[in-house]
Amino acid sequence: MPRFRLFLPLVLGSLAAPALADPAVGLWRTEPDRKNLTSLIRIDTCGAALCGTVLKAFDPQGREVQTANVGKRLFWDLKPAGSGNYAGGTVHVPLLNVQANAKAELSGNRLRVTGCKGLVCDGQTWVRAH
Template sequence: MKTLTLTLAAIVGLAGAAAADPLEGMWRTAKDDNGNSGLIQVAPCGAALCGTLVQAFDANGNQMSSPNVGRQIISQTVAQGGGEYRGKVYSPDRDRTYNSRLQLSGNTLSVNGCVLGICRDGGTWTRQ
């Protein structure tokens, strides 16, 4: 009985790992208006995906402290099919949250967002 329970637990664990969304993982952002970038950890949050800033880097690529570390940069993000995702993305350099369109292609992620008809190209993020 103990062996059966462990086997079932392992199968359930592997099934969950196999079902991970391709967007999940660590992403290095493009440089912002100040030349800064960050590492975003994307993981499930409820029925959507969210991305939290876990490290910040200055224009020279050196790790720096930031009040935004720990903040959700990506939120309410849901797959639309064909590598496209829609949700929200927060831009620390402009202190704005945009309606986002993310396009996943292999290990790159094109990030774009709009708010009140004003759109911004968030550049290309790379998987780490």
């Protein structure tokens, strides 16, 4: 019985502990887009993949602005591919109103997000927002 008393708290503690989050999960600030707006993107785990949602948008002076994209899913199904790389997802490019194949590369507090439609690829480097 004494071993059980020592073992039970360890088992219950491990069940209550949250799973380790993917290092890309969190808040990210985008580069200015073609309209010179930046956005705050929240990356979450969605099943076995990552998804990103536009939380807020800002004008060049840093003032929050309302756009049609706030609250919308920006990318989904982005899966960890090892060594800070992510692939296999889809990104919605609001300014062009197209969907493209998505990939990303995490390096410290920078996340390079790229979308490719056919042979044409474009992307941004996002910075982790604290």
